[in-house]
Amino acid sequence: MPVAADHTEVSAAIRTDLGAIFVSLELSRSTWLVTSLSPGGKEKMSKHSVRGGDMAGLLERFAQLREKAKAKIGRDFPIVAIQEAGLDGFWIHRALERNSIESHVVDPASIATSRRHRRAKTDKIDGETLVRTLLAHKRGEPRVCSMVRAPTPEEEDRRRVCRERKILVAERTEHSNRIKGLLFAQGIGDYDPLRRNRREHLEELRTGDGRPLTKFLKAQICRELDRLEVLLDQIKIVDAERDTLLAVEKEGLLPSDPSAAMLLGIRGVGPEFAAVLWSEGLFRHFDNRRQVAAYAGLAPSPWQSGSTDRERGVSKAGNPRLRTVMVQLSWLWLRHQPKSALTLWFEERVKRSGGRGRKSAIVALARKLLVALWKYVTVGVVIDGAILKAA
Template identity: 75%
Template sequence: MLVATDRPEAPAAIRTHLGAIFVSLELSKSTWLVTSLLPGGGERMSKHAVRGGDIAGLLARFAQLREKAQVRTGETFPIVVIQEAGLDGFWIHRVLEHEGIESHVVDPASIATSRRRRRAKTDKIDGETLVRALLAYKRGEPRVCAMAKPPTPEAEDRRRICRERKVLVSERTSHANRIKGLLFAQGITGYDPLRRDRRDRLDDLRTGDGRVLGRQLKAQLIRELDRLELLFEQIKSVEAERDALLAADVADTPVALLLDLKGIGPESAAILYTEGLFRKFDNRRQVAAYAGLAPTPWRSGSIDREQGVSKAGNPRLRTTMIELAWLWLRYQPESALSRWFRERAECNAGRVRKTTIVALARKLLVALWKYATAGVVIEGAVMKTA
């Protein structure tokens, strides 16, 4: 029988001095869960709830944490806060920084989680996980998580024009499809609600069995056309505001260089700049990863395959680059990138065009980044005529 003196000593935990109060915020509309780890309190994390949106209550809780840590250790410590990027945006982060509190916004998808099929998930567990990730990040552990770089309020406000236009165009498509669907149910095809004579043509429409449109159906179609025409006016107003903004910023931004290229219009140039190129990137890998166009290999032992692009970046920039890649083939057929695409497509008998266009979008984004920031001319690219 082993006695206490014969038992092997348990390995001592590697401890580091906590030079700050580490806090994580689990945000929701009704409640903010504050999870904190204080110096002098061991490994136990404390949790407190604050009413959602109550910044004064949150700052009061931080003051209590400072006071508690000072009572335990006799020292005053700074507070380091972490929160996930999400519905609340970056306003809380800006308030904390204005109060002199170090704040970090993390990409929630970059934090490692258990791979069990049924893993436990609660706000309490997530709060502790965020604190541990923050501790590892401040220790300098590489690639422990991906911290987001919040844009300035001016940059965040500038990109709303393109995003609003995209929403309006989507709503326009929905209304147009709804009108077509109502008419198709009556056996009517070939009516385009986007044409200028859309109202005049309503009187000439006949159902599949030869009847005129019903009174209620026609009234519903007229109301749909009213909403559709309101969207036309709003889209036109947003586009005018976008063009005015681009004209005002053209001297200070790469937009002028992008607009000089054949095949790139005001909308594509605005999205490229406001969604991506306004940021500073260190290399081409960061550019591709920010757009979600970076490849994701799966390599383990004898297994070696590609899973496609990561889709972990900016979805608006990624969608625009895929569309722009197809336009590049049309308007820049003699460029080096277009020749590369044709060679790859011919080698595979055209079977991988959709896959190759994603690779072309990644190459094109990197080329446009070099062109807009460093002035590196894209090989074979044609400029617009005056």
């Protein structure tokens, strides 16, 4: 039985009848691999390397591609570029658009790949795959890939507040746990580094066998407290920036949509939840509720083949920050909104399963709640049975 061979060099069997030069960018810190397919060119794609970060060199390469295509065909062609979303962010995409180049950013996980156990993977192969994906996308083939909508610099900058706070809180937990671990090894388990009297309480501590803290142990804990207090001050500063931004939007002093402030009117939604929900997802435009759930990674992922039909849980392919905060908010929703339709639906579902499956049910509630909040901030549909805060 013949074995299909891997075609590492893919010929341009697809005609580029869209009147453009299609270019893919494989980005790394050291080099940028430029793979191009031009009208009237050879049967295979051309490749050229540019030093990483050299935007002038990249634009010069694009100009050379245009000159070669014009010399062969006799007219100018626009350039359509594609790159994967990654560590480089969106600055390259914005720079290309400022130079009148059509640019696309694709979600790399949405591109179909070979399912062979040992498939070949190189920058050369990935560059050709990106060009073919771009061609199919421009031809209008459905579901060939998922293009990323690049946020504006203002939108990208706004969500830094919530992301920085999450990092600071994680570092605060690390220092707090380290201090507790040092003291627990000495038989002390009732010390809380986050209390205001942490310094005074430290002087009063005695080990499990009745000794005062040793010299170097106390010095280490004091240095940990110094770093912890710096973090606490920075968290207060970030919280103040977040609250100020929400207050300005609530008063309508910004030209942007004040939908983030609308979330604060719902009982159980505080400043942090409102800021994260808006900056991580609800500020975007969605055509339907399926897109909302898919963006948060809360869409179902069925496995159906012949007589086999089972559900594998949520896809987890979207924004992890938005998905995490929605699961947290769902648990709080049960406490603060006990009479809402969503809470009653959750209780009925858990009751039918005999009290089991609360975790899977809370994920389903998170999906429903996110869609309900999206409808609330976009068209003003109040969640059925939800209690709003007093003005």
